[in-house]
Amino acid sequence: GFIRREYNHNVTGERWSLRKMGWLSRHTYLGKVIYSLYGGPRMPAKEGNEKIFRYLPASVNPEDTVWAEAFDEIKSIKKWAEDRKLPLVFVIFPTTAQIEYPDTISRKPQDILDKFLDEEGLLYIDPYKEFLDYRAKTGESPFVDTSTHPNPRALALIADQMVDMSLSKGLIINNIPEPGTIDIGTVNDNDYISYGWDKPEKSPEGINYRWAVNGDTKILIPAMKKSESVLSIRLKPFFPEYNNKMLTVELYLNDKSVGSHILKEDWQTVTFKLDGLKTDNYNNLLFRFNYAISPGDLKMSNDIRELTAMVDWIKFN
Numbered sequence: 001g002f003i004r005r006e007y008n009h010n011v012t013g014e015r016w017s018l019r020k021m022g023w024l025s026r027h028t029y030l031g032k033v034i035y036s037l038y039g040g041p042r043m044p045a046k047e048g049n050e051k052i053f054r055y056l057p058a059s060v061n062p063e064d065t066v067w068a069e070a071f072d073e074i075k076s077i078k079k080w081a082e083d084r085k086l087p088l089v090f091v092i093f094p095t096t097a098q099i100e101y102p103d104t105i106s107r108k109p110q111d112i113l114d115k116f117l118d119e120e121g122l123l124y125i126d127p128y129k130e131f132l133d134y135r136a137k138t139g140e141s142p143f144v145d146t147s148t149h150p151n152p153r154a155l156a157l158i159a160d161q162m163v164d165m166s167l168s169k170g171l172i173i174n175n176i177p178e179p180g181t182i183d184i185g186t187v188n189d190n191d192y193i194s195y196g197w198d199k200p201e202k203s204p205e206g207i208n209y210r211w212a213v214n215g216d217t218k219i220l221i222p223a224m225k226k227s228e229s230v231l232s233i234r235l236k237p238f239f240p241e242y243n244n245k246m247l248t249v250e251l252y253l254n255d256k257s258v259g260s261h262i263l264k265e266d267w268q269t270v271t272f273k274l275d276g277l278k279t280d281n282y283n284n285l286l287f288r289f290n291y292a293i294s295p296g297d298l299k300m301s302n303d304i305r306e307l308t309a310m311v312d313w314i315k316f317n
Contacts, residue, residue: 066117192221237263
């Protein structure tokens with residue numbers, strides 16, 4: 001996997017960090033554990049063990065025998081992980097064609113796999129929707145060249161989904177600090193930011209900020225002492241008006257919309273009343289930037305900042 005954010009926790013006694021960027025390879029601790037049993041690219045399987053990682057079948061018929069073979073493989077991996085008390089999460093990659101021609105190319109293989117994983121109680125991430133959004137809002141492919149390998153931004157989306165799910169399922173200890181003011185663009189924001197943020201920057205006036213990118217921008221906050229609060233966010237849109245439509249920001253709390261604001265041209269502070277904050281688990285806050293209700297009306301641009309805004313800070317009262 002592509003590792004991005006830091007939530008330190010134990011994996012069979014050894015600590016590792018989700019902040020360090022890189023590939024999960026046979027040289028990492030977890031990679032050694034996995035490859036020692038199943039082998040992998042450029043590394044032969046253990047003697048007497050014929051199992052190796054391979055692509056799942058693309059059959060659209062759930063009764064095809066190749067699916068039965070694949071499901072047996074997954075069940076064996078599940079048992080192996082359960083015996084060692086290791087968390088197991090599958091990532092289901094879309095193909096390039098599915099993203100480029102979403103109305104033409106079938107997703108039946110993924111649907112078959114999703115159904116099986118649900119029945120087995122296995123965790124999985126399917127970034128299809130996020131990749132489609134990335135393609136629509138940036139005009140760029142989430143893949144490298146014409147391959148099926150996600151580019152760094154797409155891999156970061158997957159890593160953020162992995163961390164968010166791990167928090168929600170208790171696979172990672174929720175160590176996000178109590179929020180007060182989150183100073184976006186400084187080291188103080190590292191524990192909170194999820195997907196949809198660009199690198200930290202500083203304006204000529206000395207303001208630390210990050211660009212909210214991809215149209216959807218997420219932060220995570222810890223379990224709160226009370227279920228109600230008021231959130232304020234200071235931000236400046238890059239392109240406040242397009243084709244007679246004003247840029248809006250809508251806030252979602254744990255996947256439920258809590259309100260929206262039309263943005264002006266300069267730095268401004270908008271507030272949202274939060275009701276229904278979790279007091280026993282982390283809270284998922286998503287800022288959705290949009291010019292219109294219909295996704296087809298979204299502005300296409302080579303500069304993804306034109307869809308969003310620069311954010312200075314976020315406060316809770």
